[in-house]
Amino acid sequence: MTTSNPTLAIPGQLLGSTSRYQPGPGTHIHNHNVHASLMGTVHIAQPAKAPGPVKRLTKITPAPAPAELPTISVTVPTRSAGSDPAGQKKREVLPEVGNVVLCRVIRITPRQAVVAILVCGDTVLDAEWQGLIRVQDVRATEKDRVKIYESFRPGDIVRAEVISLGDQANYYLSTARNELGVILATSEAGNAMHPVSWKEYRDPETGLTELRKVAKPY
């Protein structure tokens, strides 16, 4: 390696070429170069299997496969004393495709429900991300006959699954499984309701039932 690896990096700093390093957490690729995204220390993780010389029939040797390149990453050192340099501060968790998230319904329209994603997996998120549950993703069966007003109401807490990272404004979520749907609902009278079936919640004080897409309790 001809260039010396910097030990401290600031955002935007060039770390190396993508032909030599594979980007890890805290880095990004720009113009076939790996740049740092965070301000912190640079760590290089060697790959599991070091690329050794292989007997080949021809003299043309292919470029090392990505799995054989060392991974370069930038980590922000934690403030607490006695932390190891490779220790990572709890990084911001972002919802990924397939994660089960908890969200609150903000607004409903005939075609979709707009929700704010609050919890991803077990972590409470610092910032609320906006998500959409489209009317065809509410249920698995009879998708064309779904009525949003009978599935969600503003203020409900819903367990949903991320199906797409979507566009700049919204994640796309789905509740099309038995264990997904509304887990906490408040009635028109203002009381917390108990689930009665897969589509009804009941207010214990007034006795009235309201329609929701109910999540199956564990």
Place this chain on the structure above:
Amino acid sequence: MTTTERPLVLPGDPISPDLIPSSTSKPLRLGPGLRHVPPSDIVPVVAGQLITNHQKNSMWVEYNNNRYIPTPGDLIIAQILRSGPDLYFTSISPYTPPATLPHLSFESATKKTRPQLAPGALVYARVVLANKHMDPEIECVSQSTGKSDGLGELKGGMVFDVSLQFARRLLMAKSKEEGKVEVLELLGGEGLVFEIAVGRNGKVWVGGEDVKAIVVVGRALRETDEGGLGVEAQRKLVRRLAKGMK
């Protein structure tokens, strides 16, 4: 319908228990203007007359206001504002979000044979969905039977604004006895030829061939409504207007 006294109530007034119809077989039904506060309080939320119906075991407050609140099942007159993908945006009351009317929600409408309504056109429709969280939705065909039952576009004619209570009186089944509205029959008796559509949102559409007849009917309706005319006064009004026409 047997009705007893009709006391005037104000919001929050206590209702004496002897006014509440108590039939053991049917549950008590509360109509507009009343709210049930559990466990056993019934409180009026508007000012008006408390009406009780012992046969149907129901009670409600009859009040007059000029702001129409859509309720599912109501027949209304809506005006098309613009056309969107798959639906029309219509106005059923001013300064409120538009109600949506699907393109295919007309009798025997398919994508190729649907009625093309221009902005400004009037339709007689039924409210399908109305709640505080979403914009209202209306339809021009009955969902279950697929027939229009008189709903659809209103061609020609003119629309007059009336108060909500007058529209309700016009829409009563026995508008002559209960609603004390005879003016339309009287005008028909004078020989005017017209047709009427009454919307619960305070709009009456009058159509027909003769423009003079339409204008006379509109004036009669407006004067009955604004003057609060009784049956006798309505007869005098109709005679005066008919004389003015000739």
